[in-house]
Amino acid sequence: MEKVAILGVGMIRFGLYPDTHHTIMARDAGLAALDDAGVSFTDIDAVYVGHLFMPAMAGVRAVKEIGMTGVPVQRVENASATGTAAMREAYLAIAGGHYDTALVLGFDKMTTVIGSAPNPQDMDEAILPAAFFAMWATRRMHERGTKPEHLAAIAAKNWNYGALNPMSQRQPKETVTVEKVLEARMVSWPLTAMMSCPIGDGAAAAVLCRADLAKKFQPDRPVVRIAASHLGSEVYERGHLFMGPVVGPAQMSRDAAKNLYQQAGFGPKDIQLVQVHDAFVIEELEYYELLGFCREGEAEKSIEEGRFALGGAVPFSTDGGLTARGHPGGPTGLAQIWETTLQLRGQAGKRQVPNARAGLCHMMGGGSVCAAHILVRE
Amino acid sequence: MAEVRPRIPMKAGYFTIPDDPAAPPEVICSRCQDCGEYFFPQRLVCAKCLSRRTAEARVPARGTLYSFTFVHMPLFGSMRVEHMEGYGVGQVDLPEGPRLQVPLAGKQDEFRVGMKLLGELDALREENGKDVVIIRFRPAES
Numbered sequence: 001m002e003k004v005a006i007l008g009v010g011m012i013r014f015g016l017y018p019d020t021h022h023t024i025m026a027r028d029a030g031l032a033a034l035d036d037a038g039v040s041f042t043d044i045d046a047v048y049v050g051h052l053f054m055p056a057m058a059g060v061r062a063v064k065e066i067g068m069t070g071v072p073v074q075r076v077e078n079a080s081a082t083g084t085a086a087m088r089e090a091y092l093a094i095a096g097g098h099y100d101t102a103l104v105l106g107f108d109k110m111t112t113v114i115g116s117a118p119n120p121q122d123m124d125e126a127i128l129p130a131a132f133f134a135m136w137a138t139r140r141m142h143e144r145g146t147k148p149e150h151l152a153a154i155a156a157k158n159w160n161y162g163a164l165n166p167m168s169q170r171q172p173k174e175t176v177t178v179e180k181v182l183e184a185r186m187v188s189w190p191l192t193a194m195m196s197c198p199i200g201d202g203a204a205a206a207v208l209c210r211a212d213l214a215k216k217f218q219p220d221r222p223v224v225r226i227a228a229s230h231l232g233s234e235v236y237e238r239g240h241l242f243m244g245p246v247v248g249p250a251q252m253s254r255d256a257a258k259n260l261y262q263q264a265g266f267g268p269k270d271i272q273l274v275q276v277h278d279a280f281v282i283e284e285l286e287y288y289e290l291l292g293f294c295r296e297g298e299a300e301k302s303i304e305e306g307r308f309a310l311g312g313a314v315p316f317s318t319d320g321g322l323t324a325r326g327h328p329g330g331p332t333g334l335a336q337i338w339e340t341t342l343q344l345r346g347q348a349g350k351r352q353v354p355n356a357r358a359g360l361c362h363m364m365g366g367g368s369v370c371a372a373h374i375l376v377r378e
Numbered sequence: 379m380a381e382v383r384p385r386i387p388m389k390a391g392y393f394t395i396p397d398d399p400a401a402p403p404e405v406i407c408s409r410c411q412d413c414g415e416y417f418f419p420q421r422l423v424c425a426k427c428l429s430r431r432t433a434e435a436r437v438p439a440r441g442t443l444y445s446f447t448f449v450h451m452p453l454f455g456s457m458r459v460e461h462m463e464g465y466g467v468g469q470v471d472l473p474e475g476p477r478l479q480v481p482l483a484g485k486q487d488e489f490r491v492g493m494k495l496l497g498e499l500d501a502l503r504e505e506n507g508k509d510v511v512i513i514r515f516r517p518a519e520s
Contacts, residue, residue, distance in 0.1 A: 131467045132479070134447035139469075142445070142491040188449045188467075189486055236425040239444070239477045241469070243419065246479075 001095045003211035006224045008037025009338040014169040014202035014326030026062035026107040029203035037207035041067030045099035050086035050106040052329035081365030084333030107203035108329035129245040133280035134188035152181035154281040155195045162324025164351040169326030195281045197327040204334035223378040228263035230372045247364045253290035256370045264374045268292040272356045275336035277364040278321040336361040344377040385509045393513040409435035418476035439497020441470040448486035457503040483516035494518040
């Protein structure tokens with residue numbers, strides 16, 4: 001197997017773009033990634049596009065705005081994990097020796113699907129994602145004595161990271177406090193609007209290449225390499241939910257972590273920053289434990305100690321996470337790759353994690369799947 | 379006395395509608411004939427042992443509340459004033475094994491993890507002179 005590097009990353013700020021066509025958003029992210037990689041579209045051997053809500057053909061049409069070289073273009077869809085899953089396909093193709101380079105492009109416009117009412121004939125539609133994750137929180141509160149303040153602390157941390165990230169959808173002007181998060185509109189008890197990701201549009205991209213070629217394209221920059229790649233789906237256990245916008249069960253993230261650490265040859269002690277699927281902040285709390293960054297039952301104590309905040313032992317969601325940076329769908333997982341790549345290069349500005357040598361990017365996709373990677377600085 | 383209209387399910391195949399309006403519904407599951415595992419909703423292939431010998435199994439609508447929330451939004455597909463302010467949602471474990479994710483009758487302070495619940499039919503709206511009903515669960519104790 002060939003080793004695979006992240007040669008370039010690019011994205012547009014996530015947000016509301018009612019007047020911008022998704023093709024234009026995708027083009028701009030793709031061009032930014034090519035520029036960051038220092039390559040031309042003629043250097044790209046294959047393109048993998050990820051979109052969730054856009055119509056058929058949207059991917060190949062968006063790629064035409066970047067260039068028309070006859071390159072293979074393949075669409076990947078895996079709910080929230082779409083961008084991550086698209087990158088994994090590019091990784092596998094390069095690792096398998098089929099291509100030297102690939103462009104991965106994720107985009108979506110959630111604002112175009114809002115108002116397209118769910119099917120009232122379908123029982124699944126009675127259960128919103130917010131309700132599903134709120135029930136994670138209620139159960140956790142029952143089992144571990146978690147307080148809404150713990151959830152609010154994660155949210156406040158992520159909002160305040162968002163203020164440091166120019167690509168974040170939410171960029172609060174003033175420091176967000178636990179009190180402010182708790183006072184926000186209740187969406188699905190105990191989750192408030194500020195504990196939930198926003199609706200938004202966005203695009204993000206990455207250029208992957210054979211690791212031995214990375215120095216040729218970018219001789220003066222540290223090489224960021226994919227040390228592990230994982231995609232898994234569910235294993236049946238009693239109590240499995242077969243209906244609704246389901247993500248889980250928890251074992252799927254434990255299995256992902258185990259597989260990633262085995263591939264990488266190191267574990268959480270050697271990882272300096274983590275991005276997770278914090279669509280609702282209770283998820284981030286659970287992933288502290290499921291990914292092995294604290295022991296089961298110790299997430300609340302770790303939050304109180306600031307273990308996963310900027311300046312803590314292992315900062316999580318350093319770009320604001322889905323909570324603040326946003327979660328348009330297709331590009332979300334690639335925004336995690338954008339952030340982790342900049343961190344590992346030492347280019348993350350005010351939110352730079354000191355001595356970042358390895359970062360973990362973890363996404364969940366409804367249905368459900370878990371897609372995750374570990375990136376390392378060579 | 380409210381007019382009694384014929385009742386139709388929001389979607390067929392999930393629960394029964396007894397002729398007697400006072401009788402509780404049953405939940406329509408599948409049961410594996412080889413390993414005995416129950417599933418909701420119905421499925422052909424047993425998710426536990428992969429046997430294809432599954433059969434419909436109707437079980438009483440009662441269970442234990444595994445978790446819950448109260449959604450501060452109107453219930454999809456409902457035209458009832460009661461549902462405009464929001465609605466409870468619960469994960470309910472049937473004694474046979476399946477976990478259901480269903481609307482709950484009542485307000486947030488009436489729900490407790492671990493409490494016993496009973497299923498009932500709830501009319502969401504009227505269509506062509508019929509009540510469109512969904513299954514929901516209500517605390518069996520106070």
